[in-house]
Amino acid sequence: MARPLRRHRLRAKLARRTTQHAAAARWMSATIVEGGRVDRRPPEGGLVNGGGCMWRMSGELRRTREREREREREREREICKKNWEKKYPFIKKASTFSSSPPASSSSSSKSSGSDKAYDYIIVGGGTAGCPLATTLSQNFSVLLLERGGVPFGNINVSYLQNFHLSLADTSPKSASQFFISTDGVINSRARVLGGGTSINAGFYTRASSRDVRKAGWDAKLVNESFPWIENQIVHPPNIAPWQKAVRDSLLDIGVSPYNGFTYDHLYGTKVGGTIFDHSGHRHTAAELLASANPDKLDVLIRATVQKIVFDTAGKKPRAVGVIFKDENGNQHQAYIARRRGSEIIVTSGAIGSPQLLLLSGIGPKSDLKKLNISVVLDNEFVGKGMADNPLNCVFIPTNTPVVQSLIQTVGITKMGVYIEASSGFGQSQDSIHCNHGIVSAEIGQLSTIPPKQRTQEAIQAYTRSKKDLPHEAFKGGFILEKVARPISRGQLNLINTHVDDNPAVTFNYFAHPYDVSRCVDGIRMVEKVVTAKHFTNFTGHRDKQTMEKLLNMSVTANVNFIPKHTNDTESLEQFCKDTVVTIWHYHGGCNVGKVVSPEYKVLGVHRLRVIDGSTFSESPGTNPQATVMMLGRYMGVKILRERLGRSAGI
Numbered sequence: 001m002a003r004p005l006r007r008h009r010l011r012a013k014l015a016r017r018t019t020q021h022a023a024a025a026r027w028m029s030a031t032i033v034e035g036g037r038v039d040r041r042p043p044e045g046g047l048v049n050g051g052g053c054m055w056r057m058s059g060e061l062r063r064t065r066e067r068e069r070e071r072e073r074e075r076e077r078e079i080c081k082k083n084w085e086k087k088y089p090f091i092k093k094a095s096t097f098s099s100s101p102p103a104s105s106s107s108s109s110k111s112s113g114s115d116k117a118y119d120y121i122i123v124g125g126g127t128a129g130c131p132l133a134t135t136l137s138q139n140f141s142v143l144l145l146e147r148g149g150v151p152f153g154n155i156n157v158s159y160l161q162n163f164h165l166s167l168a169d170t171s172p173k174s175a176s177q178f179f180i181s182t183d184g185v186i187n188s189r190a191r192v193l194g195g196g197t198s199i200n201a202g203f204y205t206r207a208s209s210r211d212v213r214k215a216g217w218d219a220k221l222v223n224e225s226f227p228w229i230e231n232q233i234v235h236p237p238n239i240a241p242w243q244k245a246v247r248d249s250l251l252d253i254g255v256s257p258y259n260g261f262t263y264d265h266l267y268g269t270k271v272g273g274t275i276f277d278h279s280g281h282r283h284t285a286a287e288l289l290a291s292a293n294p295d296k297l298d299v300l301i302r303a304t305v306q307k308i309v310f311d312t313a314g315k316k317p318r319a320v321g322v323i324f325k326d327e328n329g330n331q332h333q334a335y336i337a338r339r340r341g342s343e344i345i346v347t348s349g350a351i352g353s354p355q356l357l358l359l360s361g362i363g364p365k366s367d368l369k370k371l372n373i374s375v376v377l378d379n380e381f382v383g384k385g386m387a388d389n390p391l392n393c394v395f396i397p398t399n400t401p402v403v404q405s406l407i408q409t410v411g412i413t414k415m416g417v418y419i420e421a422s423s424g425f426g427q428s429q430d431s432i433h434c435n436h437g438i439v440s441a442e443i444g445q446l447s448t449i450p451p452k453q454r455t456q457e458a459i460q461a462y463t464r465s466k467k468d469l470p471h472e473a474f475k476g477g478f479i480l481e482k483v484a485r486p487i488s489r490g491q492l493n494l495i496n497t498h499v500d501d502n503p504a505v506t507f508n509y510f511a512h513p514y515d516v517s518r519c520v521d522g523i524r525m526v527e528k529v530v531t532a533k534h535f536t537n538f539t540g541h542r543d544k545q546t547m548e549k550l551l552n553m554s555v556t557a558n559v560n561f562i563p564k565h566t567n568d569t570e571s572l573e574q575f576c577k578d579t580v581v582t583i584w585h586y587h588g589g590c591n592v593g594k595v596v597s598p599e600y601k602v603l604g605v606h607r608l609r610v611i612d613g614s615t616f617s618e619s620p621g622t623n624p625q626a627t628v629m630m631l632g633r634y635m636g637v638k639i640l641r642e643r644l645g646r647s648a649g650i
Helices: 002-029 052-087 129-136 209-215 219-233 241-252 285-291 349-359 365-370 441-446 456-466 513-531 533-539 544-557 572-578 625-648
Strands: 032-034 037-039 091-093 120-123 142-146 176-180 186-190 258-261 268-271 297-301 304-311 318-325 331-335 343-346 384-386 391-397 409-412 417-423 476-483 490-493 504-506 608-610
Touching: 120 129, 120 318, 129 142, 129 285, 129 297, 129 625, 186 349, 209 219, 219 285, 219 625, 241 268, 241 409, 241 417, 241 513, 241 533, 285 625, 304 331, 304 349, 318 343, 343 349, 349 490, 391 513, 391 544, 417 513, 476 513, 513 533, 513 544, 513 572, 544 572
Parallel strands: 091 297, 120 142, 120 343, 142 297, 258 268, 343 608
Antiparallel strands: 032 037, 176 186, 268 409, 304 318, 318 331, 384 490, 391 476, 409 417, 417 476, 490 504
8 A cells, every 4th residue: 555655746746836837827916006007026025825925936936937928929929920921922021122223324313223224213211102012013014112121020019019119219229219309299100101191199080071172082992992001901990988079078078979980080970990890909000912913012121211213414403213222221223214204203201201312312402412412303391391190198097997999989079170099008017017108108199208218317307206196197098189170380401311310300399379279169168078977987077176186197297308388287278288199190391292293203203202191281070091092092193094094994
């Protein structure tokens, strides 16, 4: 009996160890929420199950879990890479491009080039560039140059729960490039295939009929181009409780009628589309490239265009090619074919497009000469007419966490303001552990101050200002108020000749008093929303004093670099000016009639167009991404029809 007894004791000993290890694993996976942060601390004294051994084992288990999680992510990235490389075989690194010296020419800039000349070179694989390249490739050879990488497999880009992480990442290969306007407002510009659709809040809603008429677009073609986008990457949202409360409260206060789920821009309250599917996975404009003709499209990533090359021998400068650098810093040239209709099309966005024109010698002569840039065309309007729709937020804390949601519901008012909402931040383990700004990850969209802005003085000032914030401040959401069609205008100016560096951008938020008055009307409407009966599940009874407390909290949580005033909550005008932030709807700089024609051809230059949000004098609809993607498709079809007629087959 001795041998079976020893086996029995051995099994019991192993069982006890297994139980202890399981307990440690359960403790490691337990989440203790305190004031909105996740804590995996051991009980007081640092011991688990009465012994320091288990604490040491738990630390090892934690490290093991982290290593396993990282290995799993790496496996997912490898699988994703293989999948997208198979699906998009035409996407290559810029260093794979082979270029040869330009042939001799009578022009000051040679107009021949690489081993392969293209019918179209598109600079910027973003919101407009991807649908444009896809469409033109049906009949012509296209080279699409994107300075960033791909969104596929990037966890900061691909998932709703990690929405704010890419905005906080300031590494050189981040999907977003951080900048601060001279107004003191923190902002971002896309640096990834898919452009803004890879880093934005995902809300999809069309331009208004007014926008279409004002732009002079063909309404029939517009209504054909929108569904082409929608059928590929747009989804109805899972309506979150926070969004339902805002929707019902907007109707309570008279923002009617209720237009239900629709892509159309209609006065009243509606639910719009989203580029996040029901599992929270983002679908960007880059996925539209799956519809391209792979035999006629080359896409180069990490290809940073330095300048456009012109032939200046004729009466008008003629665009003939581009110079770009690859991911290793090596320089290449690419050229368009010497065929009628071949063009270079700039789709680099409201910051990148005017910046590239200026670096290429198109802009105010005096400004170009200051930086020793050879003047190709003197145009005083390049970089002018910049605008950004000012956004002001009221933070609403809740006693319990709420489901994460970005923009789903919108109130479209006749007073010239839009009311939107977002909620529930820090949902993923990655975002919870990434305290990426002076305001922690749980405060959500406003927490995009990058590490280099975290000076010791700023951190100390933040700590002092946050002492009175309740723990509930790290749960809840925002009611957003955005001014439609701001009158205030600013400008963009180069600070050097390095394309990787941000230019100086000024939006002059609230410079015009009418913008201020509309913001005040919007904040008063927000107050009505949070005191409406359908919102009491989140806010409780809100009297005037409590609303003042919410405004105070919103001022404290604000992360712009505009000096605050003591009367911010007493004067709504001052509140608007001091707490303004962006929702990334900036536009202008290459406006129609000033820099480009209604066909988006650069005035005074042959074979060069700009097709993106830099051409807008107003941001279309409540959120512009749908219209910018539509414009890429729309202009691609127009160009094909103009060049080929009925034989375009499109």
